Amino acid sequence: MNSRKQVASSFTSATQIPISKEILETPVVTTIVSSSDEEEEMSFEADLWVSLTKTGKQKTPNMIRNDLQKYIDECKENGTSSQAKIVKSLAVDNDSFRKFMNPKNYPDQWSATKNETYWAATKLLEKVKHEKKSTKVATVSSARSKRKTSDSPCISQKKTKSELRSDLKALIARVHAVPNVAQNGGVYDSCTEVVAKIKKFLNRDGMTKALFLEAVLGGVNPHILAKFLAGKKQDQCETIVYRTAYVFFEKLRILEGRKKSKARNINEERYPQGFSLTKK
Template identity: 25%
Template sequence: MAQPFVMARQPLAETDSNVNVLGAATTRIDLTKPKPGKATKRKASEIEEPQNLPEIDSDDPRLRYVTDNCDQVRRKIRAYLGSGEMNVGEFAKAVGSSNRSYNTFMTQNGPDKGRGCDFYFAAFRFFKKRELQGLKMPKKKVKKADEDKKNDVSGIHLDGEEEGEVPIFETCDEVRRKIEAHLRDPNVTQAGFLREIAKTFPEERKLQAQMLQTFLSKKGPSAGNTSAIFYASYVFFEKLRLRDGRPKSKHREDMEEIYPIGFDRKRRDDVFFLPAGALEAPYEDKYGQIHFL
């Protein structure tokens, strides 16, 4: 369990004047305020969240002790947005921050990466307040028939599928982008997505949510290239593209030209050989190619 610490000073990294991470007086977030629109009566059995929520002041000392590391907060953000409760812009506004701060924090990877970002503290306070009010993480309500139809690629076959060796022409970052976009679809759940991509292997595997979160938490064109999630997701999205009759992207065409036999998914992304005479550390371009100066 991460060690708690007190937010004792303003972070030195990118700041957002709309966020007060020290627990001083801030605008109170009313989590129970209904969205505009025609009200509809629900059955008592359908109401999952308590209706008489305790008020939690913005200067409540319990909001000042951060007990989640950066990766844990990022996982909560992904789960919350994946439920369809809010989109990125709405969530950034709800925590009192901006889309720019959201992107700065969410594109980092590591328990302490992003600890200097305002968004880290703002998001932690948001979820801690919900926890203190007894609010559970919302779950996306999806009809199984709709999800099955959305994910059905059973009529598409790819070369190399029987051997589990379909050549890949996307980077890990591109596949991550597609996964996150797909999971934001109102008719898709994380569990349903994992069940579907598991079918891409010759012998169907069980792919767990933790494996997905580990892959999504990485950053870099080849970061996560040996992951089963990377391979299975690529195969699924390629089948989805063919099923829907969509053309190849410019990125995809570039990857085919650079990697005629497919992107490397055997060599770990943090292992490379330094050629004799190389004076500086290698760098990786957006296509996952390693260059030496």
């Protein structure tokens, strides 16, 4: 949050000198992870992520406020959620939310970036966008798969749960066998990023929390995993789940031949020794 305040302060300080409105509304933001970064599907979970427009400029508080209000109205209309639930998901208090949603509180709109609601809303809106895109892709893929199945009767049937579980166990064994990843080395993903990777892995066909606890985490108590998944920022950095899961996903990345994401490279630059594993 400190880094965000530093970014926000750069906007407000810009109003102290006679510069053009165009420049004022186009703040320079350094060391950010763009929503266009396709190297990591969940890049918006990164601590330094900033939502950008199609032209590469940071989205203004007014844009975020309008998009958030549209999302709230949409959820109310289709009955999927309420304003109270959405505010709760933002993890901000009601006073901060109400203040942010009233543009009259910010004669200089960029000063609204000091309100946590701005940053929480940008991530929520990007997450909603990501989920809608994933659902659309899954629907198209499913339709294509059905067409192929009907046109090709020789295609094998869907694997059973037992077969999927067996395949996952084999994959996990291959991951554990990847060499040259130190068990006691630096951790270069934040807790938030590791949580996102765990949730994504748990969504694989056939994967269960029980199998994940047993095969990936080595028999960790389920309550410890649940507490880690529900954590905020780095408050669960001391748990064994953090390091163990990080090492597993680092080996998985190497096994699958994927490059490091922009967020990962930024973390390595900012924390040469890795994230702290001790609460501050």
